[in-house]
Amino acid sequence: NRPTILIVGAGPAGLVLGNLLRAADIDCLILERQSRAHVEHRARAGYLAANTVRILTDNGLAAGLLRNGQQHDTCMFRTDHGSFELRYGSRGRGEVHTVYPQQDLVRDLIAEYLDRSGDIRFETRVRDLNDVDTKQPWVTCESADGEVHQWSCEYVAGCDGQHGISRGAVPADAAQRYRRDHGVSWLALLAQAPQSMAAVAYAVHANGFAGHMARSPSITRYYLQCPRGHDPASWSHERIWEELHLRMRGELHGRLREGQILERGVVDMSSYVMDPIQYGRLFLVGDAASLISPSAAKGANLAVMEADVLGKGLVAHLKGDDEQQLRGYSAACLPRVWRAQEFSHWMINLLHGPMGDDDEAVFLRGLQHARLESLRTSRSYQDFFAENYVGI
Ligand code: RFL
Numbered sequence: 157n158r159p160t161i162l163i164v165g166a167g168p169a170g171l172v173l174g175n176l177l178r179a180a181d182i183d184c185l186i187l188e189r190q191s192r193a194h195v196e197h198r199a200r201a202g203y204l205a206a207n208t209v210r211i212l213t214d215n216g217l218a219a220g221l222l223r224n225g226q227q228h229d230t231c232m233f234r235t236d237h238g239s240f241e242l243r244y245g246s247r248g249r250g251e252v253h254t255v256y257p258q259q260d261l262v263r264d265l266i267a268e269y270l271d272r273s274g275d276i277r278f279e280t281r282v283r284d285l286n287d288v289d290t291k292q293p294w295v296t297c298e299s300a301d302g303e304v305h306q307w308s309c310e311y312v313a314g315c316d317g318q319h320g321i322s323r324g325a326v327p328a329d330a331a332q333r334y335r336r337d338h339g340v341s342w343l344a345l346l347a348q349a350p351q352s353m354a355a356v357a358y359a360v361h362a363n364g365f366a367g368h369m370a371r372s373p374s375i376t377r378y379y380l381q382c383p384r385g386h387d388p389a390s391w392s393h394e395r396i397w398e399e400l401h402l403r404m405r406g407e408l409h410g411r412l413r414e415g416q417i418l419e420r421g422v423v424d425m426s427s428y429v430m431d432p433i434q435y436g437r438l439f440l441v442g443d444a445a446s447l448i449s450p451s452a453a454k455g456a457n458l459a460v461m462e463a464d465v466l467g468k469g470l471v472a473h474l475k476g477d478d479e480q481q482l483r484g485y486s487a488a489c490l491p492r493v494w495r496a497q498e499f500s501h502w503m504i505n506l507l508h509g510p511m512g513d514d515d516e517a518v519f520l521r522g523l524q525h526a527r528l529e530s531l532r533t534s535r536s537y538q539d540f541f542a543e544n545y546v547g548i
Contacts, residue, residue: 159185159275161470162295162309164282164322166195168258169442169459170315171265175217176467178272182474185307186274187297189281192266199346199419201258201456202371203228203356206251207548208460212261215464220264225256226370230355231545233528234405236362240532241355247535248542257371258456280305285325288312289436311437313466315459318428318443326435338425338449338501340508342367342379343388345396349415351376352404358507359403360524365507366403368412369453375418381508388420425449425504427497432486439466439485446493451503454496457548462489492548499544506531 161177163170166188177184188195204212204221212218229245229252245252269276279300287293294308314322342365350373357368364381371377378400380391391399397414406412428447433440442459469482481488509524510517530537 158308159183160310160474161185161313162187162293162307162311163313163315164285164295165314165316165320165442165444166190166262166266166276166278167315167317167442167459168201168261168265168456169444169463170313171262171269172211172215172217172460172463173313173315173441173467174269174274174276175265175272176215176463177470178269178274179215180471180475182471184274185309186269186276187280187282187295187307188276188278190278192278195278196259196263196266198259198262199257199371199375201450201453202255202369202377203453204254204256204261205454205457205546205548206249206253208457209254211460211464217265217268220260221254221256224260225254228253228255228356228370232353232355232357233531234357234359234409235525235528236360237525237528239405239409242531242538242541244538244542244545247538248540248545249547251542251546253546255370257375261456282316282321285312285314285322285438288325288438291437293437311439311470314438314440314444315442315463316444318447320444322438322440322444323430325438326430326440330435331433332431334427334429334431336427336501338427338504339384340365340425340504341382341384341386342423342425342450343382343386343391343396344419344421344423344450345378345380345417346371346419347376347378347415348374348418349376349413350374352410352412357404359405360507360509360528361403361405362511363399363403364511366400367507368400368404376413376415382422384424386422388422391420393417423450425451427500429490429493429497431490433462433489434486441466445489446497448493448497449500449504451507452496452500452545454500454548458493458496461492461548465489495544496548502544
């Protein structure tokens with residue numbers, strides 16, 4: 157009953173890490189509070205950065221996404237001043253996104269982990285992490301039938317997302333915590349509808365931001381900026397499509413292809429960074445380590461990058477007795493986390509103008525327009541955008 161590595165959570169972070177460890181024949185156990193069906197159907201991210209695809213490919217985890225993912229290299233901006241397309245695939249480092257729904261990636265990663273003889277327990281909630289600053293950490297968990305188990309291990313990877321418990325096992329004085337509420341909320345929608353245009357579309361409108369992002373040939377994600385504390389159920393089907401048409405300026409650029417709204421939820425844009433993301437023998441990975449607003453689609457990509465860095469560090473330490481990489485985990489990840497945070501924050505300012513007609517709001521909308529104009533006309537601005545938009 158003593159796995160070498162105990163991983164809390166079977167999202168992209170925990171599953172990539174588990175697969176890397178199993179490839180090196182390191183004994184690990186993943187504990188996941190939800191059922192397998194639940195995690196395999198949880199729709200979230202879709203835009204995978206070039207570095208993510210590289211990591212997954214190099215580690216034999218990309219068969220599904222290489223077969224079924226779609227490459228995207230263009231995004232589009234629509235404003236009161238007109239519309240323009242940006243072919244970011246031909247700017248910056250020339251990298252593109254691969255669009256592959258997160259739930260499909262999770263399904264592939266679970267199948268591969270089991271093929272590598274990985275041990276995973278679904279419907280098993282970790283209740284607490286103990287003694288993580290000693291050589292023998294242990295956790296208490298509870299299965300769906302109420303049975304309580306204890307596991308001890310050598311290392312714990314906290315991959316339990318933004319609402320997990322791992323972060324709480326780091327004492328207040330052992331890490332610096334940085335937080336920001338961006339004061340913006342999005343109604344996140346999944347529509348049973350093919351994409352309406354070939355590119356990601358960002359619409360800046362007096363009623364607020366609207367976004368269009370492909371997920372699969374028959375599913376599209378849409379976003380509508382909405383007031384904080386908004387009840388997503390209060391939007392009727394008709395009102396959603398009417399508002400999307402209006403903000404996307406369907407009358408000028410062509411109507412959107414409508415379909416049933418399959419899922420809806422409100423995402424409050426907030427960010428969180430912890431430094432360091434290690435305490436004793438506990439390592440935080442993915443959303444557990446740092447939360448990023450979805451404005452630049454970075455969360456799942458950071459999770460995979462961190463899982464890769466930690467996986468390599470653990471393998472080097474356990475197989476080759478080289479502890480240096482493992483000790484450098486936080487230092488290797490955090491500069492990239494901050495750079496992604498900075499770009500996400502820049503995107504929030506690019507896409508959301510303040511409402512109202514007071515002097516400050518009008519001034520800030522002037523800046524927003526200037527920023528969009530730089531993006532439309534300046535090659536070096538476009539290179540900066542492309543490098544950060546697809547890069548991690
Ligand atoms: P996850 O995926 O949340 O997985 C954590 C897992 O831990 C489990 N868990 C526990 N298990 C056992 N015991 C406990 N006590 C536990 N507590 C929690 C949970 O059930 C879960 O299975 O975290 P991970 O692995 O760090 O991955 C992070 C990503 O999921 C997240 O960053 C992205 O989805 C963010 N995101 C996007 N990221 C991108 O890179 N590109 C995108 O296009 C993109 N679009 C999005 C997004 C997030 C969104 N929402 C819902 C906030 C779009 C949206 C709408």
